[in-house]
Amino acid sequence: MIxxxxxxxxxxxxxTHALAKRGERVLIIGRRAQALQETAAxxxxxxxxxxxxxxxxxxxxxxxxxxxxxxxxxxxxxxxIIEPIAPLSKVSLQDWRQIMTTNVEAPLFLSQKILxxxxxxxxxxxxxxxxxxxxxxxxxxxxxxxxLSMLTRVWQEECPDLAIASIMPGIIDTDM
Numbered sequence: 516m517i518x519x520x521x522x523x524x525x526x527x528x529x530x531t532h533a534l535a536k537r538g539e540r541v542l543i544i545g546r547r548a549q550a551l552q553e554t555a556a557x558x559x560x561x562x563x564x565x566x567x568x569x570x571x572x573x574x575x576x577x578x579x580x581x582x583x584x585x586x587x588x589x590x591x592x593x594x595x596i597i598e599p600i601a602p603l604s605k606v607s608l609q610d611w612r613q614i615m616t617t618n619v620e621a622p623l624f625l626s627q628k629i630l631x632x633x634x635x636x637x638x639x640x641x642x643x644x645x646x647x648x649x650x651x652x653x654x655x656x657x658x659x660x661x662x663l664s665m666l667t668r669v670w671q672e673e674c675p676d677l678a679i680a681s682i683m684p685g686i687i688d689t690d691m
Contacts, residue, residue: 516540516587518577518629520568520621521594523550526641526684530591535560544568544577545594568594568621569613578628589637590629592622595659603654611655618659623666630677640667640681647683 517534521527522543528550534541535558542562545551551563564580566573581587596617599610626638645653646660667681 516542516584517589517591518542518544518587519591519593520544520625521641522563523547523554527591527593528554530593531561532557539588542580568625569617571624574621574625574628577625578632581629581632587629587633587636589639590626591639591641592625592663593641594621595641597653597656599655600652602652606655614655614659615662618656619662619666622663626670637678638670639679640664642667642681642683644683 517539519527519531519534519541520543522531522541523545524547527543527545531541531543531554538560540560540562542564543551543554544564544566546565546567548563548565551565555561555563564577566576568574568577594617596614598614599606601610622640630636640663642664643656643660645657646664649657664681667679670677670679
């Protein structure tokens with residue numbers, strides 16, 4: 516099985532469909548049950564779990580779902596948010612924390628939990644060019660994706676046997 520967070524739309528949906536076409540079982544996770552079900556309707560190989568990866572309770576639901584799963588091939592951290600789009604001088608503490616919790620903390624803490632139960636796991640972070648090139652009014656997003664990029668690099672240093680990488684898919688026409 517392969518897990519794709521944020522699998523209900525955009526890059527996550529496209530990746531899920533591509534994996535299922537290759538015969539892979541995919542568990543897609545996201546906050547919006549309807550979007551997940553729409554994605555899963557295309558293949559019996561796609562399973563869904565409505566859970567918010569930014570919340571500890573959501574990560575616990577994922578672990579509960581995986582209890583009887585014998586093999587987990589990969590974990591794709593695709594879930595992410597871009598809001599708020601506003602100058603840094605206008606960003607609220609609550610909005611800042613939510614984007615960091617979703618885009619940085621969720622991949623870290625979900626990976627920790629899953630790595631404790633599965634061997635030979637591959638982890639992929641869906642990054643962004645915004646991690647390396649600032650965009651006006653995207654300060655929280657750019658900062659979170661830069662942190663995710665560094666998180667990947669630190670994992671690589673600390674766990675050289677762990678297959679972990681980050682990709683920058685480029686400009687994609689998604690609802691984000």
